[in-house]
Amino acid sequence: MALGDLYEATAGETTDLYYVDTGMYDTAEYGSVYILDAERPALVDTGIGTNYEAILDAMDQVGIAPEDLEVIAPTHVHLDHAGGAGYLAAECPNADVYVYELGARHLVDPERLWEGTKAAVEDQIAYYAEPKPVPEERIVELTDGDTIDLGDHSLDVHHAPGHAPHQVVFHDPANDGVFTADAAGILTPGLDGPRQTSPPPTFDLDQVLADVEMLRDLDPAALYYGHFGDSPTADNLDAYAEVTREWVADVEAARERLADDEAVIEHFVERTEAVDAWGEEKGRAEERMNVRGILTYLDNRED
Secondary structure (H helix, E strand, O other): OOOOOEEEOOOOOOOOEEEEEOOHHHOOOOOEEEEEOOOOOEEEOOOOOOOHHHHHHHHHHHOOOHHHOOEEEOOOOOHHHHOOHHHHHHHOOOOEEEEEOOOHHHHHOOHHHHHHHHHHHHHHHHHOOOOOOOOHHHEEEEOOOOEEEOOOOEEEEEEOOOOOOOOEEEEEOOOOEEEEEOOOOEEOOOOOOEEOOOOOOOOOHHHHHHHHHHHHHHOOOEEEEOOOEEEEOOOHHHHHHHHHHHHHHHHHHHHHHOOOHHHHHHHHHHHOOHHHHHHHHHHHHHHHHHHHHHHHHHHHHHO
């Protein structure tokens, strides 16, 4: 399992769907980009820009030439999902970039997005490629309730702002599956069930739980995680809601107990199970970022 490995998605009764391990953060089974081999071929998400050639190689394995790709659809503009959009648009001249309306300007002019990402991910920025602008005429803005018509498949757009205000999930009725972005958490190899994802600065607990309820209402048979891979829905949505409630409560309790926020961060970083899945560097960096997101949320809630 490594950079460029291609998998066929088979959860539920999924067909025509593949995903590639982008080797994000030099970590296997962390970042996936989906290839939907539809009548109008599509990518869902684009990775961090680094190693975008692995996505093109995976498309070639599926049988989709760059000039045949028609849709590039980031679920949101956090750069682990949209950082490769400009690179892939340049290589795939007939593909438009479909993105939720609040995020569109950041793909056309990614300077503020780049600076914000540096602040959010801290030292992990070393793994990113600085995003390339997407030409404005190649952008198709989406809003809640829209549908991207792919011929024999479609992507129904559902706004899911708990993780970020510019996040959507895509429901493919033909596959009875949902591309979850970060709205259903992170599936972690070697650990049971979904983990929290709460980066600063826009995580909102109430809205995360509302997003989970929206996903429950869609009642999909399969979930397609940006981190990482496909899974039967089973009890994953219920588990993620519970994990997130507990995660916020644990950070809040630690803040009340410990001297300062840096002590809170270190408390969780030292104890994280994420190192068992992703190694010391990525596991502890992920935990640090997620704790900072909850601390920011708690500050915003008090205001």
